[in-house]
Amino acid sequence: MSNPYVGEIRLLPFNFAPLGWQDCNGALLSIAENDVLFNLIGTTYGGDGVNTFAVPDLRGRLPVHQGAFPGGSQRVLGSVAGSETVTLQLTQLPAHGHPMVATDAAASAQAPSTSTVLGGISGDTMYTSDINGVASRGLAATMLSFSGGNQPHDNLMPTLTLRYCISLFGIYPSQS
Template identity: 35%
Template structure:
């Protein structure tokens, strides 16, 4: 196998970085010991640019190419965005109403009726009675409001965890 390009990122099935590579875990590298790699990465992935610089961090992240595709928002090299879980708010949910029309009249059928209403469900002794009626005495619309528990919802696509490694040694890539 030929030498990798310096800074080349590969997927690797092991839980360690082979010799000449480092895991892409966002760690800071000493600039004085890695000047060629710093020349390629700069501080795009972190660091102060004086004594250190950061390696890319793929922990909990999926790779995406930088730039702007047709109809997509611009993504900047080194940008980290997105969330593993989100909490949906009523402002995130499309407006909708759950309505139910009921009647105060006693039910006359045990099955839904065409052009019918939901009638009284139990008698004064809590015995079940027929639910449905065609009598429309004072129909009432019961509109419910949107509620929720406020718990986060998983936002990740199915995934398989592998290691991402970056070449610390190799051929310096030319631009042409």
């Protein structure tokens, strides 16, 4: 691949890292064998800084530019944020109610529709289109229960998996 900068990261469509490139998988590399790359990134992504340093780990991660973004927080080089799953708590849900629309009129339908409301149950029917006396009432507190179970759900955007690789060799980038 044409003259990359040392430490340049490229997105590749193959199932291997080309010669002179390393997968961005958080691997620990020897400082003695990769001193130029270590000189550029140090222990920003891990390692002991004596014998080893780590390359960025982009598995399951979406890279973002460092610095502050409008209306957001500061992103520091090498920091990670976010999670693949999240558990919503009741305090994170918007306030809302559960009104029930019903009437005392005798039920005449077994299935709900856009023109029926709950009616007086009769046999196997519980819906009516008779809207005389229709009222919207909140359910009694004893009729409502919490749902969910505090289980995490997926928090992933649609993705296409490719391979991030970092160049171990090449042109040493000069600072402008």
